Amino acid sequence: MIYLDNAATTQMDAKVIDYMHELMHNHYGNPSSIHAYGRQAKVLVENARTKISSLLNVFPAEIFFTSGGTEGINTIINGVLCKPEITKVITSPIEHSAMLNSIKHYSKLYDVELCMLAIDDKGNINLKELATELENHDGKSLVSLMHANNEIGTLLSIKKVGEICKKSNALFLSDTVQTIGKFKNDFSAGYPDFAIGSAHKFHGPKGIGFIYINGNTKVDPIFIGTQERNMRAGTENIFSIAAMAKAMEIAYENMNLVTKKYAELKSYLLEKIKSEIGDIAYNGDIDGLPNLINIAIPKTSSNEMLLMKFDIAGVMVSGGSACSSGALKDSHVIEALGKADKYRAIRIAFSKYTTTEEIDKFIDVLKKSI
């Protein structure tokens, strides 16, 4: 079986599994308990917080643990939009569906103006349009733009957007789920104000993530209670929190090697497509996320079952985000690019375990299927 769907989720690193296994055997306190086992559990949580914050070059107090990316998104969107001073939210139509759902829901609940930026044919926003939207608004805004698109890989300059937001005193959330563990994100410059991480995207466990909240900014929690300094109620998932920090540490240790590997795999894939299949279109920016390519295959009646053919051949790729694939409709990202009518999308996302032999197999199936 060949797994090329690493933007949806990744295999847990064996070292992370073994670490988590050992913790589960040797710890079980509730970090809120004041006795010895409680304190030991608290140390696990705080060491993980220190580790993650140091990798992002921020303060430990700026990291809060969640049950994953979606909870992180909802926490920030609710926690910011509920503030009376926030009167506008600016985003783009190709954000992750979790983000768009959350923005639509909470902007309606709190009566906040919603502005969708235009995107170009590669999924880039226009920075001038963003600046104009911010300048023309009297109140305070939240800008939500993802660092790397999970379907088409297109990257955003957090620096450029951050500077525009700072100039207009707007808050800036960047969904960094696809880039944590792939780039050495450094949030010490003061932007974004909020960022999101999800461990299962970087070979950590599912069901755990974190949010970064700039220390100068306060948001209201969704779950009210004492844990996570009043920001996230609920007994801490100590094993997964520690395992996430371990997975992130491993990702940083291996980052140079893995980035090099991604570049080799990507150029191998692009070369192979050129030599074996010929000219082909791509969705988004092929120079974007280093481990991701989204191929645009012209729709014909004979390639309707394209993804199923890959599945039968034991090659796992996807048409878009896994999170909306249950819906069996065209990806909202490909639709927003204006390409859903004419093209079928195939997303290939490598991991550190991907091999060129696996790419050969993918090419074989692609040749036979289009």
Place this chain on the structure above:
Amino acid sequence: MIYLDNAATTQMDAKVIDYMHELMHNHYGNPSSIHAYGRQAKVLVENARTKISSLLNVFPAEIFFTSGGTEGINTIINGVLCKPEITKVITSPIEHSAMLNSIKHYSKLYDVELCMLAIDDKGNINLKELATELENHDGKSLVSLMHANNEIGTLLSIKKVGEICKKSNALFLSDTVQTIGKFKNDFSAGYPDFAIGSAHKFHGPKGIGFIYINGNTKVDPIFIGTQERNMRAGTENIFSIAAMAKAMEIAYENMNLVTKKYAELKSYLLEKIKSEIGDIAYNGDIDGLPNLINIAIPKTSSNEMLLMKFDIAGVMVSGGSACSSGALKDSHVIEALGKADKYRAIRIAFSKYTTTEEIDKFIDVLKKSI
């Protein structure tokens, strides 16, 4: 080290750890992916749902996975109180702080009347007061009353409260976090409408739980997306979901033996207190939760550091709920019983691993400390 704080959290069962370890090595698909690994992950999730629903004698479609008890509580409270037809919420002052926080927050957000029932000296509500409150209200109500109190063990009759609620067409949420895996709760009679489970209370992993929602009732999600049939967005925590079902299965298999053990441990503890210490007061109902006793020690200046003395002696007990212990103030439950001024509370909660030798050691420390 002696751990007698099993109402705060429990040690993971070694069989559950090993099962989870094996799953982490052999699975990693995203259940929303339509390819083979996605489908395998989906099977893990659906098998867990079927297992848990069958233990509770309800339909699989009535079980939804969450990141734990607090998320479950917030999902139900928000999801019910946001409905315009719900105009009153009735609860008691000794619910878990997560419940009280959530009810206070969402009743204010959605402008819903909040009614606190009176409690007697053991923490029981008055069923007649509940019936009167429901009858005297023209609109539809939500009643939230926990099955077993996590600090003092006092039990509620879900049947009696359920019947009163049915008569007035009120919705009934019971926080069953302390009783899942301890009693064979059967929700097929049609009440409660909502119940909550948290795996780390029954030797499962932290960071995972479930909600039961009666199939005739609909609530709005907090995190909007396609997963969990649109009820809970976010990639499913497949390992922990499967491990929770395993832990619950083990709890049911061993329930008769463990219940017998709890009864023996409790009567051993009560006898020992009587013979070694003498007359002592208890908070709540000593015939309540089978694994829990809450002792009321008269406050003196010399026993201010009571819990610390236990900690130093390597005996882990608590003064109340772990979730509010960070706050270092008297428990809201003991306060609501009117006992906080005069007594210090010590909660002892056994697990299946507790031994009479551990109770002897607890008695030793208690004798020296009060």
